[in-house]
Amino acid sequence: xxxxxIQVAIIGHLQWKSKLSDFFYxxxxxxxxxxxxxxxxxxxxxxxSSGLQExxxxxxxxxxxxxxxxFHEKIKYLVKMPIEKRKSAEGKQALQNFKADCDTFIKLLxxxxxxxxxxxx
Numbered sequence: 780x781x782x783x784x785i786q787v788a789i790i791g792h793l794q795w796k797s798k799l800s801d802f803f804y805x806x807x808x809x810x811x812x813x814x815x816x817x818x819x820x821x822x823x824x825x826x827x828s829s830g831l832q833e834x835x836x837x838x839x840x841x842x843x844x845x846x847x848x849x850f851h852e853k854i855k856y857l858v859k860m861p862i863e864k865r866k867s868a869e870g871k872q873a874l875q876n877f878k879a880d881c882d883t884f885i886k887l888l889x890x891x892x893x894x895x896x897x898x899x900x
Contacts (some may be wrong), residue, residue: 786892792881831844
């Protein structure tokens with residue numbers, strides 16, 4: 780099994796976590812047009828073309844798929860959020876929820892990667 784796509788996804792989603800945090804606190808710019816649909820980003824294209832099939836033996840992949848879709852929806856929600864709301868407790872909690880989902884998503888991918896690497900030995 781090729782776990783390279785999983786490693787790339789881990790790095791990419793960590794970058795999104797950082798990019799969104801920067802945007803949220805006014806350090807960076809981010810527009811809705813920069814946020815692809817969950818099926819159109821590089822990971823989504825791989826996931827739906829071969830990833831789900833290739834890693835179908837791993838129960839974590841069901842959660843990976845749903846969290847990935849949620850991940851994109853939350854990014855879009857946060858990008859659309861007015862700056863006043865971003866500064867509120869509600870906005871800050873929304874960012875924390877996104878970060879927690881991102882961490883869970885990454886842990887699931889790391890678990891799949893570790894299991895697949897063990898089986899390849």
